[in-house]
Amino acid sequence: MxxxxxxxxxxxxxxxxxxxxxxxxxxxxxxxxxxxxxxxxxxxxxxxxxxxxxxxxxxxxxxxxxxxxxxxxxxxxxxxxxxxxxxxxxxxxxxxxxxxxxxxxxxxxxxxxxxxxxxxxxxxxxxGSCNPQVKLQVDMRGRTVPSSGVHVVGNFQALAGYGANGDATAIRLRDLNGDGIYDVQFSLPAPTRFQYRFVNGNVLSAAETVPAACGTDDGTGTLHRELNATAAVNTAPALAFGTCQNNTLSPTSYSTYWWNDAVFYEVFVRSFYDSNGDGRGDFAGLTAKLDYLNDGNPATTTDLGITGLWLMPMMESPSSHGYDVTNFKATEPDYGTMAEFEAFLAAAHARGIKVIIDLVLNHASSQHPWFTQAASNPASPYRDWFRWSATNPDYLGPWGQNVWHPRNGSYYYGIYWDGMPDLNWRNPQLKAAMWDASRFWLAKGVDGYRLDAVKYLVENGPTLEDTPETLDLLEEFHDSVRAVNPNAFTVGEAWSTTSRVAPYVTNDRLDACFEFDLATAILNSIASGNPNSLRSQLAVVDATYPKLQYATFLTNHDQNRALGALGGKQDLMKQAAALYLTLPGVPFLYYGEEVGLLGSGPDEDKRKPMQWTSGTNAGFTTGTPWRSVNANYGQFNVATMQADPASLLNHYKKLIGLRKAQSTLRKGYLLPLTASASSLLAFGRVFNQEAVLVVSNFSNAAVSAPTLSMALSTLAPGQYQVTDLYSGQAAGSVALSAQGGFSSWAVALPALAARQTWMLRLTSTTASATSPAKATFAPQLFPNPTSNLVRVQLPANGPAHAQITVYDLQGRQLSSATTTGHSHALDTSSWANGTYFVKVQAGKAVSTQRLVVAH
The missing domain is CATH 2.60.40.10 (Immunoglobulins)
Structure with missing residues (x-):
């Protein structure tokens, strides 16, 4: 048999x-x-x-x-x-x-x-008999499912044999056919009515919040789904996680989060504002200047408009930079007390500003009590919290530096210098202590972490970076953080090439990493007046990361400041700002960049005091500043630039305001465009049925009558009115074809000036009969992104036959097929990585959707 x-x-x-x-x-x-x-x-x-x-x-x-x-x-x-x-x-x-x-x-x-x-x-x-069967299912399309999987909890678990009720590890749902619907089937000994909730992960804190429309109170105020399992087979509908509806995905479905709506500002507290005249910035000074960053009133235009703050190290440390921590649960005394930090945090939150702080997981200070005890006593319980060797292993670090340092007859490992010994993450007690520290600050109310030096966390002998153990550790970190705050944001510094950074932003490790190659490409292309390197890097970034999940910036605290890199030219600074604040990703602005701070050479000179006024010490302190202020503060300061409508500061304010006002600039996918002049970089941002076309001139001369072409998009065909968001000028209209594209369209604006950037918003003025947004015809693609097979699912209440045509970004047809049912599989195994468009036509109904292939 x-x-x-x-x-x-x-x-x-x-x-x-x-x-x-x-x-x-x-x-x-x-x-x-x-x-x-x-x-x-x-x-x-x-x-x-x-x-x-x-x-x-x-x-x-x-x-x-x-x-x-x-x-x-x-x-x-x-x-x-x-x-x-x-x-x-x-x-x-x-x-x-x-x-x-x-x-x-x-x-x-x-x-x-x-x-x-x-x-x-x-x-x-x-x-040979059957107990009552129950099938629970949940639609997770458009959501990130952690490596721990999807589970279900409820008051049926003990009855079904799964131990205690409410155990989020016992019943795992699975998606065996890859359609994004997770399900589980089990039996009950007798008919019953029970309550349940789905969990995206395996901890109760990740359980869905069931809406009142389909929720039943369990007696404690928590709403659950309910199923009356009285039939031989009882199947719950596959509703979207946390909703009462079927999951109708948009044609460009991908996940976005609160940080995709944010503009972050990186602050070195020591250099921002001194409230007490000791020459060092502090929490009270930062609180006093919050209204400059965001006054909490959307009707005003005097503030910068940022909605996120990244505080560089603010834990106890003997050094000015703060990256050698001596107490992971204490504030730096120079900056103020814990109460003052908490007051700052509350004031920031009151203004709608999220706050993330630097968390140094790789190393501690050589003055940390853990290390001093480990170094003085080989029998200390802290000895194994660091890496020791009886002899010098005698291999060098990634940039040729000594990484083994002598102490009391042994050698300890520290990749940066002897004042910052690396932590040994293979020790479970060390790991527990660090997870405890990370939960401590989350409990205080911080909204996440910027993680320093993430690629060096766990070593394999002389292999010091990017080890599998490091990636595994970050998965544990993710689970630890989300158990406290499911909405916490983690962004990492993995200073490397894009291909080596990408693994840190997959498999539920970090939410994003800083995209260093993109920052370099922006500055290099602007400095050279040639957009080619930036155009190439944008294609690499778009094909590499989960959509929008990377951090964009120009420079940070470890790099020469942007104004110096661009030769002190404010027009180039304005162009750089216009580019990274209209690109996909999560933008980070380094403090003072908006008023032209300079800084190069030693790290301290890249982190000089903020320039508030043209007065003594640039208005930073009434005392002696911890580091001398820049010589250019007389012109490059907040007060002077506030008064100049054409200043770099007011340019930043306008760009940030536009990004906040336009969901397309925050959530739209990237679509390369073709421009008539080689000095132009053009790209589209498309979100649902909205688009903004960005055109930037890298030449030092104006470009007259440029034309643009877009092979295809997910936009509905029809007529669109065009407006330049930055200037408010009307820019004519454009007709989009059945493929959502256009060819050699002339923008109805004066010449694009040297280093100028247009931001052209397309607004539909016609209702197309073939609109892909039409509710009665919304086929779905899943999985998307895909690495192999992708399924095209036609609506169940629509026709069972459709023509499916696939195009590349240049509008070239790759394949065409006719479906013989409501479902059709596309094999992408031989396609190159990148973005494609799938056109589905059933009679007069047409939908064009974006498909990402990533093998």
């Missing part, structure tokens, strides 16, 4: 710790054969038996004589198929009914179970 030749992958259980699984069958009223009672399935080999689907090796017994026979095995979490056998040969195998039997393709029915991370004791079931 053949069993299970399809779906054998179901039993390929996930590697991991074995979990007890108890099978139970009720033989009341039935005679047990002389060969005994057995259970067979695709769990047997994993459980240590000679092979799967053997009817004679896994015996069930009834030691208490209640006619319920049991067998317990230990297997890893996974989905398994099984059936009971009365005897020890296939002739005695049960044939469970269709309510609980899964057909293997040959007419043979098997039972199925899903095992999570905790013991499962299946409800007893009559031989």
């Amino acid at each position: 053949k069993h299970l030749f399809l779906l054998t992958f179901l039993g390929a259980a996930l590697a991991g710790q074995a979990t007890p699984l108890t099978f139970r069958v009720d033989m009341t009223g039935q005679a047990v054969g002389t060969g005994g009672l057995h259970v067979a399935g695709n769990f047997q080999a994993t459980a240590g038996f000679p092979g799967d689907w053997n009817p004679a090796t896994t015996v069930l017994t009834d030691p208490d004589g209640d006619r319920v026979y049991e067998a317990t095995v230990n297997v890893p979490a996974g989905v398994y198929l099984y059936k009971f056998v009365n005897g020890n040969s296939w002739g005695g195998a049960e044939q469970p009914g269709p309510a609980c039997g899964l057909d293997d393709g040959g007419g043979n029915l098997n039972r199925q179970l899903s095992l999570g991370a905790t013991a499962l004791r299946l409800p007893s079931v009559g031989f």
